[in-house]
Amino acid sequence: MGFLLDRRAIEAALIAGGLATFALLERLPAVPLCVLKLATGVDCPTCGTTRAIFSLMHGDVAAAWAFNPVGIVVVAILLRRLVMLAANGRRVAVVGSDGFGAALLMLVFVFGVTHFLAAR
C-alpha cells in the first residue's frame, strides 16, 4: 500500500513541481528546447506550448493563447490529474468524468492541428 501511495505522491509532486517551476522562473532558457524545430525548422502542432504554459503560470492568458492554446489545455489536464490523484479512487463529479477528459483531449487536437495549419 505504501508503494501505491508513493507512486501517486511522486506523480503529484512531479506535476505540481513542474507547474511551480514555470511559475517561479523569471524567463525561459534562451536555448531552443524543441529537437523537431531544431532538426526540421518546422512548427509542429504543439509549437509554443512551453511558452504558453510559462505565460499562463505568470497570469498572462492572452499571451498564452497567442503562443498556442494547447498550453492552456495542457495545464487544465495536469490540474485535472492532480485532482484525480488527490481523490485517490473516489469519484469526482464533472472534472473526473470520461466525457470531460475526452473533451480536453479533443481540444488539444483541434487547437494543435489549427495552429499547425495556420503556421504553414
Add this chain to the structure above:
Amino acid sequence: MHCGHCGSQLAPQAVVCVTCGGMPRVGRRFCLNCGKENANPQAVVCVHCGAALGGGMMPPPPPQPGMTNDYVYPSTPARDPVLMGVLSGCLLAGIGQIILGQQNKGLVMLIVSVVVGLGSGLILAPVLWVIAGIDAYLIAQKLQRGIPVRQWDFF
C-alpha cells in the same frame, strides 16, 4: 466465481472474463462470491454475502515453455488516459503506448510517424499524431477499467 466487472459466472481459475473481457478479480462492482452488484465503489466487502470484493491485481499467468505472454495488464494506479493521449498525440507518436506497456507497437508507431511524417513534408504528421493520441487514450482507458490488452491491440 463471478466476474467483478459484469457479474458473469466463471470458472474459478478464469483469468479473463469471456463476457466482458475484463480481469475478473480486478473489478469490484460485482461480488466475486455471489455475483450481486454493489453500488458503493468504495465498498470492500459485499453487502449481500459479506465476502471480500475484488480490486486486487491478478498477477500475469506464468509463461508456458515455448509460448510468449503478450498481454499487457492494468497497473495500479492506472495511467491517466488523457495524459497518455496528450503524450502520444503531442509529444511523440507511440510514447503513450510505450509507457502503457505496448513497447513494440509504440516503437513501430514512433518510427513510422517520423518516416511518414517527414517523408510527406509533415503534411501527414498531424493525422498520425491524432491517430496515435486517440489510440493511446482508448488503450489506457481499457487498462484503467481492468481489461488486459495484447501488445498489438489498437483502439
